[in-house]
Amino acid sequence: MSDIASRVKAIIVDKLGVDETEVAPEASFTNDLGADSLDTVELIMEFEKEFNIAIPDDQAENIGTVGDAIAYIEENAK
C-alpha cells in the first residue's frame, strides 16, 4: 500500500469512526462508511490539509469512494 493510501485511510478511520478493515478501495463514503454530506466535506478538507493541496468543489463531487480519493491525491499531491 502506498504512503498516500495509508494516510488517506487513517484519516477516514479517524473522521468516520470506522474500522480499518471496512476502508476498502471500492467503499463509498456515504453508502458503505456511514458518512453524511457534512462528513464528506470534512474528509475533503482533511485531505487538503494532510496533503497540502486544494481540491476544487467540482472535483470534490467526484470523490465518492476510498479509491477515488487515493487516485485523486496520487495524481495531484506535490
Place this chain on the structure above:
Amino acid sequence: MELKRVVVTGLGAITPIGNTVEEYWNSLINGVSGCGPITHFDASKFKTQFACELKGYNANDYFDRKEARKLDPFAQYAMIAADQAVADAGIVPDKLDADRVGVIWGAGIGGLLTFLQEVTGFAQGDGTPRFSPFFIPKMIADIAPGHISMKYGFRGPNFGTVSACASSTNAIGEAYNLIRLGKADMFVTGGSEATINQAGVGGFNSMQALSTRNDDPTTASRPFDKGRDGFVMGEGGASLIVEEYEHAIKRGAKIYCEIVGTGMTADAHHLTAPHPEGLGAKKVMEHALSDNGIDPKEVGYINVHGTATPLGDIAETKAIKEVFGDHAYNLNISSTKSMTGHLLGAAGAVESIACILAINNGIVPPTINHFEDDPEIDNKLNFTFNKAQEREVKVALSNTFGFGGHNASVVFKAL
C-alpha cells in the same frame, strides 16, 4: 378554554456534584462542594483559577468517538441528561404519538469551546478559511434540542431558549405553557452549559462576575455571606420530562409533582447589574405565583438565584420580602449554587430538580459556605445555612435571573 394540568414524570442530571440525579441529590443534602482547580485548560494566567467542573467525565463513556466529535460539550451534557430523564420516565418512544412530544432546551451560550477552537484555528492560519463543516451545527445553542429529537424521533415543537442564566427556566416554562394549551402531550426539557474554557472564564472574569478566591476554591461560592465575591462557574446539564396529567396517568407514569406556574419578566435596567430594589425579581415571583392562584403562604421553599454576587443577593432578598411579607420568615431559602456553582443556562433545570426532590423527600438542601452575616442582608430570613433542614414542602419556587435583565421563575407543587 380549560387549561390542562402539567406534571413532571422524569428527571436527569449531570452536575459538578453528581453524574446522576441520585448522586446529585445525595451531594446536595450533604452539603458537598463541587469546586476545585480548573483542569480543562491552563488557567495560571487567569484571575479565577477554579470552577465547578464535572467529575470523572469522559465523553467516550457515553458516546462513540464519531458521535462525540460532532457534539460540543454543552450538547453532550444535554444528551446525557435527556437520556437519563427519558429512561427515568419509562418512556418507550414507539408507544407515544411522536408528533405530540417536543423538546425545548435552554443554553445561555451554547458551543463556546467549539467557537473558540475554530476561530483560534483560523486566526493562526494564513487567512485561508478552513472551518469545519461541523463548526456551526456544533456551536449553535438550538442544536441540543435538535439532537434529542433525532435520537428519539420526537417531532413535536422543538427549539432552544436563550435568556442567559434564566434559559432553562424559560424552557421549562414554555413546555409547561404549551402543554397547558393542549399543543403537545409531553416535552423533554431542561438545559445545559459548558463554558469552563479560556473564553468563558476570561470573559466572565473581565466582567468581574467571578469569585477570585483562588486560595480556597471549595468555599468560594458564598451566597448571602458577607465575604461573597462573585459566582463560581459550573457546567453540566439537567432534564425534566414534563407531561400532561391525564397522559401521564393513562400510561401509569410515576409523577414527581405538578407544575403550577411560571413567570417571566425583564428588569429593563442594566446589562449585568440587577435592579437595585429587585423590581424584576419581585414581579417575576408574583407572576409565577398568580399564574395559577398559588397563595404565597403555601410556598415552603425558594431555591433562589443567589449567585453570590454582592448586588444580586441583596436585590433578590429585598424582592422576596416584598412578595412574601411576614411569610418570608417562615420560608426555607437556599442557594444550591454554593455547592454546584453557577451552571448558567442550565441553572434553572438543575435547581428545579432540587426543588422537586425537596418536595418529594421533605428535605431542603443547604446554602453552604456561610461564615459571616452580611449586615445588608436580613439574616432573620432562613437561608438554610450550612446544613440541610427537614421540612415538609408542598410548594417550591425556583428563581433564575440572567444578564440582560431576564427573570424567570417556576413553581412546583406536591400532587
